[in-house]
Amino acid sequence: MTQGFDYDLVIIGAGVGGHGAALHAVGCGLKTAIIEAADMGGTCVNRGCVPSKALLAASGRVRELRNAHHLQTLGIQIQNVQFDRQAIANHANNLAAKIQGDLTNSLKRLGVDIIRGWGKVTGTQKVSVTTDSGEKTITAKDIILSPGSVPFVPPGVEVDGKTVFTSDQGVKLEWLPNWIAIIGSGYIGLEFSDVYSALGCEITMIEALDQLMPGFDRDIAKLAERVLITPRDIETYVGIYAKRVIPGSPVVIELANFKTKEDVAVLEVDACFVATGRIPATKNLGLESVSVELDRRNFIPVNDHMAVLSGGEVVPHLWAIGDATGKMMLAHAASAQGIVAVENICGRNKEVDYQSIPAAAFTHPEISYVGMTETQAQEKATAEGFEVAVAKSYFKGNSKALAEGEVDGITKVIYRKDTGELLGVHIFGLHASDIIHEASAAIANRESVHKLAHLVHAHPTLSEVLDEAYKRAVGV
Template sequence: MRTQVDALIIGFGKAGKTLAPYLAKQGLKVIVVEKSPEMYGGTCINIGCIPTKALAHQAELISELQIEDAASRSLKYEQAIHEKDELVAFLRAKNFDNVNNTPGAEVITGMASFISDHEVQVETASGSMVIEAGRIFVNTGARPFIPDIPGIHSDKVYTSTEMLNVAKLPRRLTILGGGPIGLEFASIYASFGSEVTLIEHGDRFLQRADRDIAEAVQQVLESKGIRIALQTKVERITDEAGAVKLSLMSPGGREELETDAILVAAGRQANTEGLNIEAAGIRLDRRGFIHVDETLQTNKPHIWALGDVNGGPQYTYVSLDDYRIVKDQLFGSGKRSTQSRQHVPSAIFIDPPLSHVGFTEDEALKQGYKIKVVRWAAAAMPRARQLKKTAGLLKAVIDIETDRLLGFTMFAAESSEIINIVSVFMNSGEPYTVLRDTIFTHPTMAESLNDLLSQV
C-alpha cells in the first residue's frame, strides 16, 4: 500500500502533536506515525513530566503528613501509582483524539523507517505501507542511556520509564546518576520511605550549579535520608537472593552495596534506532542526535527534527517552542528561530523544587561581567512559614554596569512557578529595580523577589 501526504510527522511528541492539527487546519493532508499506542502524546504525557510530577506531588503530601509507618507509606505509594496510571491513560486518549479527530490529520500506529528522503515505510499490525511526503518532521524524542556495566541487564535494574511501573515500593533504591532525573526520583522515593543511595561518578554534586546552591540542595536531600556518593564508579552488578548487589569503587576504596532496585539515570540518547536515517541522507551530530540549523531544518530542507531528538534542551516546553519556530517559518514572518530563545527557565521537581534562569554566578564571571550577588533565605518568607517549607535559598546575579538581572536561582517552595515570572521579566530587558519595586500579593512566595532584590 502506498499513500501520499503533504506532511508526515514521525513520533507523537509535544511539537509533533501540536503541529499536526495546525497543518491540517491549513488545508494540508497530515499523517502522524507513532510506534506504540502507549506513547500517544509523547514522553511528557506517558513517561516524563506528567507521571513523575504526579508522583512527586503525592510524595510531598506524604512528607507533609509525616506518616512514619512503613506499611502505610507503601500503601500510599501503590495508590499513587494507580492514580498516576489513570491520569496518564486519560491524557493519552485525549491527545490521540486531539490529533486523530482533526479533519485532514490521521494517526497511524506502526514502526517508521526511511526508504529515501521523501519515502517512509511503516510496519503496522495489519501490514506494511509506504508514505510519500512533501515535508517530513522527525519528533521521536530520546530514551535513557544504558552504561556498559557488567550485570546491568538484571531484572532489578530499571530505567526511568520502567521505574514508573514498579507497583511495589522498594525498601532500598540505588540511583545511578545525579542529574535532574536522578534527583527527582531520589526525592520522590525518599519521601515515600525508601532508603535511597544516589551514586555520581563526578566529584561535584550538581556540577553546573553554584556551590552555595549545590550545598543547600545536598543538605536538604541528605536530611531526607538520601545518601549521596560522589566520585563513585559502579564496577559490577550482581543478582542476589531477593536483592541485587553493586560493587563500587571510590576514593575510599571498594564497597559492596546491597539494594532492592536500581534506577539508571545516566543521561539520554536520541531515539533514532530503527529509523534508517542513512537512507534519507540526514546528518547526525557527534552525540548521535539529528543535526539541525537554527530553524530546525536538517541538511535536507524538507525534513525537520523537533524536540529531544534534535539535541536541544530536553524540556517539553522547548519542544513546544520548536513547533512555534516551524509554524513561523512555514506560515509566518520567518523570523523565529532557536536564536530567538532567551532566558529559558528550568526546574528540578525535588522537594522543594530547584529552579533557575539565566547565568549562574560562575557563568557570569566567566563571561566577564562585573556583578553583584545577593541571597535571601526561604525561611525569611512568611509564606514559607505558613507552608511549613522553610528550607531553601534564593540568589540573584546583577550586572553592575547595566543593572540588569543576569541570573536567578530559587531553591524553595513554589519556585517552579516563580521562575516563570523572572523569565518574563528578564526578557523585558528592564533593570532589576523594576522587579524589585513590583507590587505582589501577600502572603506569597513571589514577594520574596522584592526582599531579595532589595539587598542589591
C-alpha cells in the same frame, strides 16, 4: 493542501513535541499527519513527566502528613499515617492513561491523521511507514522528526527491569525496596530519591562526578543538599561510579573511583535505580537517505530554526525537534521547538530562545532555574568584557513561606553589572517551579533588574522572593 503531496506536514513521533507541532500546524492551515510506533504522548506522558509528578504528589503528601513537628507548629496533630503503594502507583498510571487519551483525542478532533507504525525518511519529502499489515510510502512537503530519547544505561550495568531498572520501570512503582541504590544525582535521581525516601526506603545515591547535583548552580545545590539529602535516610558516594551492576537478590554493585578507576567497595542492595540521563532515539530514521549524519553524541544536527543540517547546510523540507536534537531535553522545550519549526515551514522567521526556557525538579521543596548559572555567566563576562553581579533573597524572610511553615529556600538573581540585564535566576523553595516563570518572561524580554525591581507583587505571596532579590540588586 500543497499540490502533489499527500500532506503538507508529516511528523514522526507523537510525544509532547510532535503533538505541539501538529496542533500548531493545523492552526496554520496545514494538512497534517503524525506517525507513532509506540505510545501516544511519548516519554513525557507515559514514562516521564506525568506519572513521575503523580508519584511525587502522592509521596509528598505522605512526607508532609508524617512530619509531626511541622504539623504541630501549625496546630495540627495527625497520627498513624498509612499509604497504599498500589493505589499510589494506580494514580500515576491512571493519570498517564488519561492524558494520553486527551492528547490523542485532541489530534483527532482537529483532523490530524494518526498513523500507527514505524516511520522513517526514505528520500526528499518521502516517508515510509511500517505497520503490522505491511509498508507504505507517503509524501509531504515538509517532514518533522520528533523521535525522542531513551534512558542511558552505562557500560557494566545490567538492567532486568525488576531489581535493576530505569525511570521507564520506576514510574510504575511496582514495589518498594527496603534499600535502593540510585545511580545519578540529576533531576531524575533527585526526584525519585524524594519519592522513595518519603515512602520509607533507605537510599544510597551514587554520583560519578565530584559533587552532587552537578548540573545545578552551586549555591542552589549546596542548600538543596542540606535539605533534600542530608536529613533524609540517604547516604551518598561522590566521585564514585558503578563499575558493574548485577541484578538479583541482592543486587550487587561494584563501585570504583571515577578518576583512577580503582575499586572502592561492593554494595549489596535490594534494588538499583539507574538515573544516568537520556540518549537520543535516532536509530533507523533513514537519515542516510538524505545524506544526514548524526553528531558524535548521535543527536540530529539542527539550526535555531529547527532545520536539519548536513555538513552545516540546511536540508530542504526536513526539520527535527525535541530530545533527539540535544538542545534542551525537556518536554516543554520540545513543544516550543515544534512551534518554531512550523512557523518556519510557514515562512515566518522564528528561532528558539533557549535562554528563556525554564527547568524544574519537582522535589519537596522544588528547584527551578532559567538562563545561566553563575559559572556560565562569568565565562560569558570574561569573553565579552563585562562584570557579573549576584543578588539573593531567602524564603525565611517571606511572609507566605512563614505562614506555610516552609522556610527552606533561596532565590539567586544573576545579572550584568553595567546594564542590569538579567542573565539567570535560580530558585530553591516552596513552589519554585511556578515562581520561575516571571523570571523566564523577563529573560525572554531581556529586562534589566532596574525595571524589574519596580514591579509590584501581591502580598503576601511567594513571588515576593523574586521581588526582594531584584530590589537587593539595585539597592531599592
